[in-house]
Amino acid sequence: MKKDVVILGGGFAGRNACHALQHCGQSILLVDPSPVTTMLPSLPDVAGGWVPEQLVQRPLAEFLPPNATHLQTSAAGIDLDARTVHTPDRTIPYDYLLIAAGSVPNFYHSSFPRDRMHPLGSLDDARRIRRDFETYLQETKHPRLLVAGTGYTGLELAMSLFFRAKAAGKPCDVTIVDPSPILLPSLPDKQRQYVLDFLTGHGAEVRLGVAIESFDGRNASAGGRTYEDVFLCWAAGSEFAVPEIRGRVERLRDGRLKVAPDLSLPEYPNVFAAGDAAAIEQRGKVLRKAVNFAYYGGRRAGRNIARRLRGRPTRPFRPVDLGWVVPFHETSIGRLPGGLWVHGRLGVRMHYLMCGVRNYSLANFAGCLQLAWKPNQGEHT
Numbered sequence: 001m002k003k004d005v006v007i008l009g010g011g012f013a014g015r016n017a018c019h020a021l022q023h024c025g026q027s028i029l030l031v032d033p034s035p036v037t038t039m040l041p042s043l044p045d046v047a048g049g050w051v052p053e054q055l056v057q058r059p060l061a062e063f064l065p066p067n068a069t070h071l072q073t074s075a076a077g078i079d080l081d082a083r084t085v086h087t088p089d090r091t092i093p094y095d096y097l098l099i100a101a102g103s104v105p106n107f108y109h110s111s112f113p114r115d116r117m118h119p120l121g122s123l124d125d126a127r128r129i130r131r132d133f134e135t136y137l138q139e140t141k142h143p144r145l146l147v148a149g150t151g152y153t154g155l156e157l158a159m160s161l162f163f164r165a166k167a168a169g170k171p172c173d174v175t176i177v178d179p180s181p182i183l184l185p186s187l188p189d190k191q192r193q194y195v196l197d198f199l200t201g202h203g204a205e206v207r208l209g210v211a212i213e214s215f216d217g218r219n220a221s222a223g224g225r226t227y228e229d230v231f232l233c234w235a236a237g238s239e240f241a242v243p244e245i246r247g248r249v250e251r252l253r254d255g256r257l258k259v260a261p262d263l264s265l266p267e268y269p270n271v272f273a274a275g276d277a278a279a280i281e282q283r284g285k286v287l288r289k290a291v292n293f294a295y296y297g298g299r300r301a302g303r304n305i306a307r308r309l310r311g312r313p314t315r316p317f318r319p320v321d322l323g324w325v326v327p328f329h330e331t332s333i334g335r336l337p338g339g340l341w342v343h344g345r346l347g348v349r350m351h352y353l354m355c356g357v358r359n360y361s362l363a364n365f366a367g368c369l370q371l372a373w374k375p376n377q378g379e380h381t
């Protein structure tokens with residue numbers, strides 16, 4: 001019997017779910033506004049012009065199994081009781097739904113001019129930063145980069161642009177602010193100090209417990225100081241990507257949906273969530289947003305939908321933490337399985353290797369290997 005299987009989002013989780021469902025005997029509708037699938041961890045490098053953008057994307061259409069169709073639009077809402085997804089111009093009914101639409105930058109309802117804020121959540125954002133930062137460097141006598149958010153995205157982006165300005169012969173001041181009193185709270189003191197020393201060693205000003213109070217598109221104030229003629233990057237957090245969801249769901253503050261061990265929503269066994277859209281608990285803690293959890297979570301959610309279609313019981317998702325590495329252009333901080341810490345160039349190389357392994361084609365993989373061999377060479381358009 002024909003069933004409507006709908007997947008929202010063709011990122012790491014959604015794509016892998018599609019592949020897990022390729023022999024399920026049903027057609028799959030993949031809803032995603034983007035024509036390409038993107039390697040998000042490389043975006044700070046694309047924004048700084050260190051990695052060519054062809055290397056971090058692949059057209060979704062080339063990548064999907066034959067039973068999946070891509071509908072290029074964005075989900076504006078989900079009504080879980082009515083079993084429908086709403087897009088700007090239609091209502092899509094479903095029997096099984098996977099919510100894998102990732103997350104988007106959170107502007108916290110700020111009234112600052114959006115066209116001057118520069119978030120980094122998509123390839124379009126990275127392209128825009130690249131273009132606008134280049135113009136800004138050309139037009140500004142004393143460039144100053146102001147970054148809101150000391151999470152990994154904010155710090156990576158800050159250093160990528162800092163080194164770009166330096167390479168362009170137009171060194172810029174960097175200020176990074178965050179209302180939180182602690183930098184990278186999940187790190188032990190020694191590792192946190194390592195990151196802080198690297199940033200301040202390059203002249204970056206890191207102001208913790210400080211938020212941006214005003215920004216008129218040119219000048220900003222934060223913690224009682226005024227910063228004139230700034231280039232503002234907004235990396236202050238992310239939120240759930242689908243604007244509205246109706247139904248009996250429990251959510252985290254950032255909108256992530258709490259899921260059962262098999263990644264279904266507790267009140268809706270025909271609906272699953274994976275990747276950045278899902279709040280997955282392991283040993284009492286919610287998993288961080290990361291490629292590997294999205295990759296394997298998407299696969300598990302897809303397999304569980306296939307099992308439901310066959311009338312079989314679902315299986316729990318058992319996440320394995322493969323560690324992480326965050327590159328800050330010249331150096332890095334990371335934690336490998338077994339609790340080993342990694343720093344410096346080695347971590348930068350490992351980051352590019354990871355981007356290669358999780359990339360979408362042999363050509364992209366080869367390009368990432370080259371980057372791992374010789375990181376941060378030259379400039380790409």
Ligand SMILES: Cc1cc2nc3c(=O)[nH]c(=O)nc-3n(C[C@H](O)[C@H](O)[C@H](O)COP(=O)(O)OP(=O)(O)OC[C@H]3O[C@@H](n4cnc5c(N)ncnc54)[C@H](O)[C@@H]3O)c2cc1C
Nearest residue numbers: 009011012013040041075101102241275276289290291294
């Ligand atoms: C700048 C940056 C750097 C990062 N660095 C790292 C790193 O070094 N290591 C690491 O492990 N993780 C990193 N992450 C996190 C990692 O990229 C995410 O955890 C992962 O991509 C989540 O996968 P996903 O499939 O849930 O979502 P995504 O990969 O974000 O894919 C979501 C898809 O949904 C689509 N979509 C969005 N809104 C809608 C909508 N309303 N309706 C339908 N479709 C929609 C999008 O177009 C996209 O194709 C980084 C993230 C960012 C932004």
